[in-house]
Amino acid sequence: MTPQAAEDQGHSRQQLLQVERLKTYYPVRSGVFGNARKHIRAVDDVTLTLHEGETLGLVGESGCGKSTMGRTIMRLEHPSAGRILFENEDITQYSQRQLKPLRTRMQMIFQDPYASLNPRIRIFDALAEPLIVHKLAERSEVQREVNALLHLVGLPHSAGARYPHEFSGGQRQRIGIARAILFRPKLIVCDEPVSALDVSIQAQILNLLQDLQAELKLTYLFISHGIGAVKQISTRIAVMYLGRIVELARTEQLFRQPKHPYTELLLNAYPPPDPTLRSRKKMMLHGDVPSSADPPRGCRFHPRCPYVQERCRQEEPLLTEGEHAAACHYPLA
Template identity: 70%
Template sequence: MSGRPEVPAADDAPLLQVEHLKTYYPVKSGIFSRTTGFIRAVDDVSLTIRKGETLGLVGESGCGKSTIGRSIVRLENPTSGRILFRDEDITTKTRRQLKPVRTRLQIIFQDPYSSLNPRKRVSELLSEPFIAHKLADKKDIPARVGRLLELVGLPRGSGNRFPHEFSGGQRQRIGIARAISFEPELIVCDEPVSALDVSIQAQILNLLGDLQRELKLTYLFIAHGIGAVKYISTRIAVMYLGKIVEIGNKEELFRNPKHPYTRILLNAYPPPDPEARSAGRILIRGDVPSPEHPPSGCRFHTRCPYVRDLCRTAEPPLGAEAHAAACHFPLDEPSGLPVLK
């Protein structure tokens, strides 16, 4: 991807803190629908996002990435743990109590078509936040809507059209416009480019970078492909089976991944130079275990080529250092993969 957006310098003050977050879904069975177990979609995750940065969250499908994002904006109710937004605990707030927080904390969905009401014109969809949250006088709303469309690269007159009249990339721009209409501080980007063609992905990522600089936004950027996360993020957190297994600065994580799972994800990313992918290449084996019955010890031990007895019995902690990995025997050799500057 060319024209990579410059990432603004992050503030040291945490904008969002997630502490020991767990989000479980009950498994029902029998004629009385009794709870017989739980899907541990997110299982004891802690992370911090500083103002002005983009934290990329990457992992295989089904590892719990989207559940973290939806829990942060309270579209899902966490089972336990705390979510602090600007030092305010929003974990157990009611829908009414969350209303003032909604304007500062927004989400962009993966599928822009299903998240847009097909029966309403785009101008109506973009007017709703101003009306519901009393963000503008009624007479000023059309001008505000026109400005939103311009910000996301759409003509002002396109507000009279319906969502089905736009391409996938244009619909995602509308979804972005709706998210920024609240003038939020933090936006959860839940795989916003995964359903788009590669050329359109680059345009949307560049748009997100431009908006971040202009509107001073902070992002949690969720994706299952390492390429998009690498392109836009300041720091990257790698997730596997409900847990974060590695987190660190983007350049350091790509240069020297400590967790075997991170190394495997990087191997799957095709570099511009095919010769560059030969160093330190390892392959994954087996299938992802069930989140209802995760393995004991390290959750990756059933697929790890470096597994030892300790990995099967003791769960490795994720350290508090800037570049941390939840691994008893972290890798120490460089990946040999190029890092985007």
């Protein structure tokens, strides 16, 4: 199913995930007694909704808080404030014991699959153990189930007898995907799953994720700083800057007519597939992301914005409502 087709169906589907005013702060300690004088506002008052069967892309520069957002939704990080509702179940304050059964319904694909694989055990054992522990298959059926998983992600059955270091980066990511779909979860958070791969391998992994989504009826939160990958796979895209969502729209609409200057500059940095489309010199993104421990007053993007006005320096804009939302006092036409 294409992102556009999923989008057309998404409006009639139920909400799978709802994030309400989510905050994840980390204390910056100093002094003899280690008092927290400031906080790094990694995720700062974010509200999002994800429908069954869609892919929501979350894009932004490194340090904008998108990976922390994904980890907080998965409850690998503890939220400082706000709510996380999964299938209408408030999981915000769940203990580790309460989260354990939830892990079969929510899974994560990491940027570096090698770091999440035990280098001392074979791939077969890495996939078989969860099946046995969670009683998803009888011991006599484990071999068949693991072989079916490997086949789903495009790996031969013989891969099960090998160790993580014997695979290429793309193959290891396929193993990471196999482990994520093992429980047939409802939601998968993909945290930069292709950023460490060659471009040709990136396309293969993105195609695999789309095929699995259609076959297994998966829902993705796809996190990346590469807007090209996000464009290929996403139904909708949320643009994140310094801990906050600054624009949210359908993929086609966001690429055709961005409303926030930050989104426009991100798109300008994305090379078009047809070089003849480069008809004029475009404004590019300059400067570094300010510290999330001390964000600028007013609009957080104003120190880097080419369209900045006095109001932007004094008053922080709110994210508008509607199908194409933007947090900008003077949205682009």
